[in-house]
Amino acid sequence: MNYLILDPSQKTNSGEFKISNKDRITHILKVLQKKESDKIKAGLINESLGIFKILKISPEEISGSYTSIIRPKRRSPVINLIVSVQRPPTIEKILELVGVWGTYSIEFRLSTLSRTEYLTSPVWKEENMKEKLILGMEQGGNVFLPRVELGFVPPGKKTSFEKKQSVSEIVDPSSRKFFYLDKKGKSIQEILPLGEKEYSILVGPEPGWTKAELETFRKSNIPGIRLSSSVLRSEQAVSFFLSQWENSIPH
Helix, strand or coil: CCCEEECHHHECCCCCEEECCHHHHHHHHHHCCCCCCCEEEEEECCCEEEEEEEEEECCCCEEEEEEEEECCCCCCCEEEEEEECCCHHHHHHHHHHHHHHCCCEEEEECCCCCCHHHHHCHHHCHHHHHHHHHHHHHHHCCCCCCEEEECEECCCCCCCCEECCCHHHHCCCCCCEEEEEEEEEECHHHHCCCCCCEEEEEECCCCCCCHHHHHHHHHCCCCEECCCCCCCCHHHHHHHHHHHHHHHCCC
16 A cells, blocks of 8 residues: 545535545555654555545444545546456456556456356456455555446346447447557557547457457447557456557657
8 A cells, every 4th residue: 555545425514534445444554654743654545646644443344534635637549448347356356556657447248159157257346346446446546436337236145247338239339439458459659640539449358359350340430459468357458558658659
C-alpha cells in the first residue's frame, strides 16, 4: 500500500473517515507501523490525493481526518478495456492492473473460446471486483475508480448464466473507436498519430481469437495492435499495452 484509498461511503457525519477493513488495519498497524496522530499518503476516490491523519485506533477500526492536497486529472485520451472472460486468477490480476493505471472502464464479455465454467467464480461479485481495483489504486496512487461492466449475468444456485452481448456483438465502429490486441497487428508507434478522445481495446481469451472473430474485426475496419513477438498471457498483454500506450501517447 503506497496510498490509502478512501471511499466517500467511509465518511461519517463528523467529517472523519472510518476504516474497518481488517486487512487494511493490519497493514497500517503492522507493516506501516503507524500510530495515533501519524499521517499516511491517501486519496479520495474520484476526487483528490492528500493526507490521512490517524485520530483513533481500536481493534475494530481506525478513524481519522483527510486533507485534500491535489486534484489529479483523468488520463487522456480515455481508454476502455474490453476483456474476454478469463481464468479467475487472471481476472484478479487484470483488475489490479487497471486499478494501478486508471483506465476509464473495464468490460468483461464472452468471446467464442471463453470458457463458461469460469462464470461460477465469486470473482464476478461487485464487491470482489471493487476490492481488487482498489488494491491496484492503492499501489499506483490512482484515485479514479474504473467503471466495471459485465456482458453476462453470472449463474445462481439454481440458474444458469445469462449471456448479454458478446465481444463480436458490441463491435460497432460508428459508436466508438476500437483496436484489438493481436500478434499479427501493427505496433502502437505504427498507428500514430491518433485523433480520438476515447478508445476501446479488445483483449482476447487465453486460446485467442477465432477466424470468425478476426473476420468481424476486419469487416468493421478495426486495426490490430501488436505488443510483442512472443505469445503473451492475458494479464501480460494488458500490462504491455498500458505501458506501451503510456510511453507512446502524449497525455
